[in-house]
Amino acid sequence: MMRVLLLLGVQLAVLAALVTPASAQADRSFARALSTIALDERLRQDAALKVGDTITLATTPDGPGQQLVVSAFTKRTADPSEVARSEYKVRLHLGDLQALLGYGDRVDRFAVVTRDSAATERTLSAVNAQAFGFRAHLSRDIAVETGRTFAVINRFHRAIGVITILASAIFLLCIMLLRVEERRREIATLRLIGLSRRTVVQAIVVEATAIALLGAMLGTGLGWVSSLAVNRFYQGLYRTPLVFSLVTPDVVLLAVVLSAVLGVAAGWLAAQRLVQRAPLALLGR
Amino acid sequence: MRALLALASLVRHPARTALAVAGIAVSSAMLLDMVMLASGMRLSFRELLDARGFQIRLSPKGTLPFDTEATVGDGRSTLETLQRHPGVLVVAPNLGTQLIAPRGDAGVTLAALGVEPTVQGDYTLLEGRHPVRGEVVASRAALAALGRAVGDTLTLASGWDTQLRLFRGTQVYRVSGIARFHYLGADQHVVALPLADVQALDDGARDDRLSSIMVRLKPNATAGDVARDLTAQLPRVSVLTTADAVAQADERLAYFRNLAFILGSVSLAVGFLLVTTLMTVSVNERIGEIAVQRALGVQATRIVQQIVAEGLVLSLVGGGLGLGLGLLTARYLESILGDFPGLPPDISFFVFQPQDALSAMGMLVVAGALAGILPSWRAARLPIAATLREEAVA
Numbered sequence: 001m002m003r004v005l006l007l008l009g010v011q012l013a014v015l016a017a018l019v020t021p022a023s024a025q026a027d028r029s030f031a032r033a034l035s036t037i038a039l040d041e042r043l044r045q046d047a048a049l050k051v052g053d054t055i056t057l058a059t060t061p062d063g064p065g066q067q068l069v070v071s072a073f074t075k076r077t078a079d080p081s082e083v084a085r086s087e088y089k090v091r092l093h094l095g096d097l098q099a100l101l102g103y104g105d106r107v108d109r110f111a112v113v114t115r116d117s118a119a120t121e122r123t124l125s126a127v128n129a130q131a132f133g134f135r136a137h138l139s140r141d142i143a144v145e146t147g148r149t150f151a152v153i154n155r156f157h158r159a160i161g162v163i164t165i166l167a168s169a170i171f172l173l174c175i176m177l178l179r180v181e182e183r184r185r186e187i188a189t190l191r192l193i194g195l196s197r198r199t200v201v202q203a204i205v206v207e208a209t210a211i212a213l214l215g216a217m218l219g220t221g222l223g224w225v226s227s228l229a230v231n232r233f234y235q236g237l238y239r240t241p242l243v244f245s246l247v248t249p250d251v252v253l254l255a256v257v258l259s260a261v262l263g264v265a266a267g268w269l270a271a272q273r274l275v276q277r278a279p280l281a282l283l284g285r
Numbered sequence: 286m287r288a289l290l291a292l293a294s295l296v297r298h299p300a301r302t303a304l305a306v307a308g309i310a311v312s313s314a315m316l317l318d319m320v321m322l323a324s325g326m327r328l329s330f331r332e333l334l335d336a337r338g339f340q341i342r343l344s345p346k347g348t349l350p351f352d353t354e355a356t357v358g359d360g361r362s363t364l365e366t367l368q369r370h371p372g373v374l375v376v377a378p379n380l381g382t383q384l385i386a387p388r389g390d391a392g393v394t395l396a397a398l399g400v401e402p403t404v405q406g407d408y409t410l411l412e413g414r415h416p417v418r419g420e421v422v423a424s425r426a427a428l429a430a431l432g433r434a435v436g437d438t439l440t441l442a443s444g445w446d447t448q449l450r451l452f453r454g455t456q457v458y459r460v461s462g463i464a465r466f467h468y469l470g471a472d473q474h475v476v477a478l479p480l481a482d483v484q485a486l487d488d489g490a491r492d493d494r495l496s497s498i499m500v501r502l503k504p505n506a507t508a509g510d511v512a513r514d515l516t517a518q519l520p521r522v523s524v525l526t527t528a529d530a531v532a533q534a535d536e537r538l539a540y541f542r543n544l545a546f547i548l549g550s551v552s553l554a555v556g557f558l559l560v561t562t563l564m565t566v567s568v569n570e571r572i573g574e575i576a577v578q579r580a581l582g583v584q585a586t587r588i589v590q591q592i593v594a595e596g597l598v599l600s601l602v603g604g605g606l607g608l609g610l611g612l613l614t615a616r617y618l619e620s621i622l623g624d625f626p627g628l629p630p631d632i633s634f635f636v637f638q639p640q641d642a643l644s645a646m647g648m649l650v651v652a653g654a655l656a657g658i659l660p661s662w663r664a665a666r667l668p669i670a671a672t673l674r675e676e677a678v679a
Contacts, residue, residue, distance in 0.1 A: 152622060
C-alpha cells in the first residue's frame, strides 16, 4: 500500500511533547476518570514509573498541568534520526495534546493509506488542487529528503571502506611477497628438477588464493563477532533497537570475492618476481 | 652503526620495504584521520561558539538553541533580568520563524531571524548595512533563489491562510545587505530583520517571544558563576555556557567519536601486524647472519637494537608519508561530510592540529618498535653453534 502524507501549512513543534514528569501516584479509582498516555520505555527506567501511575504533564516547569494515567510504555523505533537524541517521547490522545498546548483544532499532518499507486497519484493531485491550505507529499519524497543525512553517512562509510580495502590489498601483497621469497630455495629446486615457470606460478597463485579465502572466512567470523559487539555497545549507549552493523550475505560475498581477487593478484605478482630469476641465482649460486 | 645495518637490511629488499612502507603509510593516514575526526568537531564547534564573543546562551527550558520551535514567552522580563546581572555586558536576543516569498500559489520558504542588529552575533555583514525596521539582510543563497540584490524590495508573508487560500501577513521589505549566517547551512535561504518586526508579525502573535538569547560577559566575570546565578533567577530557560553547549554537541556526535576510536584502533593494529610480520620473516631469513654476528662477539642486545631500529625506520618513513596522505584523505572525507544538510559553513569534521600528527606518529613508532622486539629477542637467544651448523647444512 502506498501512503500519502498530508501536511498542514502550519508546522507545530511538538508532536513529541516535552514531558515534565511530576508526581506518580497509584490512585486507581481516581485514575479511571483520567485520560491515558503512553510513555517512552526509557522514562519507565529513569523515573521508576509503571502502568496505572498518574503523572502531571505541563508545557512549562511552573505552569498548570494536566493529570494523565500511564496506560502503556513504548519502545523507541529503529529511527536513525532519533538515535542521538536523549529526549523522551510520549504519545497522548490528539484532543489532550491540543488542549494542553492550547492549539484548538489544529494538527501537524495526516497520514493517508491509499488502495494502490494510481489512487495515490489521484489523491495527491486532488488534494494539492482543491484542499485549502494542505500540501500533499509522497512518503517516499519525504523519506528522500529526510534521508539526505544518511546518504552522506553512507558515502562516508564507503570512502572509509575503500581506504580499508587499499590497506588490506597492500598488506596481502606484502605477506605473499614475503612468503614466496621465503621459499625461493624450494622453488629453485622445483625449477631445477623440471617444473615449468607456469606450473610454479599456478601453484603459488593457488596457494595465495587459498590463504586469501581462509583469511576471508576468518575475517567474516571476526566481522560477525565485531558486528555483534558494535550493535550491543551502541544499542546500549543510545538505548535504541536500531541495528548499527549488519553482516548480510551480500557483504560476505563481496568480502570473499574481493579477498580471492586480491589473493590471486598478489600471488601472481609475487610469483612473477621469483620465476623471472634463474633457479641457480635463487639458490645463491 | 646499528642504524646503518638496519638501513642496509631494508635496502637489500627494496620491493618488500616499499610495500611495507606503503602499508604503514595507509594505516598511519587512516590513524591520523581518525585522530583528527575524534577531536576536530569539538574544536571546530567550540571555535564557532567562541568566535562571536558570547560566552552564555539561553533557550527555552529543556532545549538547545533552535533545536525545537519552542520559544521563551516572557522575553522582556528575561532580558531585564539578564541586563541587571553585574557580570553581563551585552545581551543579544533573537526569534526564529519562517517567512514565505510568494510566487504564484507557491513560494520560496525562508528561515527568518529576528535580531537586534547592533549587538547580534548570528551573522557577519558581507555587503550593504544592517537592517532597520522594514528592511532585511539576506544570505547569498536566498537572494539568488529570489532573484534580488541589495537595494531591491522583497514581499514576504508570515504564513498561508487555509480558509481564504491567501498568503497572510504580507509585507514589503527592502534588502539592506548580504550576510553570512554562522549557525545555519551555507546553502540555506535565510533573512535577518529587526526583532521587533518579527515579533509584530501576525498581529503581534509572537510579541514578547524569543527563541534564544546570547550573552557576552564582562572581562572579570566567570561564565560558570553567571550561568549558575541566571539558572536560579530564570527557571523557564536553560542557561548554557560554551562548555555546556560543546558537551551537548559531543553527546549528539558521539557516533563519530566512537567510529574514530574503533577505526583508529584497527589502523594501529594493522600497522603493528604489518611490521611484526615483516620483522619476523626478515629475522627468520637472517638467522645464519645473526648467528655469525653472535659468534664474532656481537652482544644479543645489539642484535635486538638493530632489528628494532629496522622496525622504527619502517614506521617513521611510512608514518611520515602517511601524514601527507592523511591530510589529503581528510580533505576528501571532509568534502563528503560537508554535504550534511544544514551544516554551518564554519563547522569542520577534520581539523589538523600538530599534536594530532604527533599523537598518530608517536603511536605508530611505539607500535613499530614493539613489533621488532619479540622476533629479534628470539633470534638473539638462539644457540650459536647449532644454528650455524643448521645453516651450513641448508
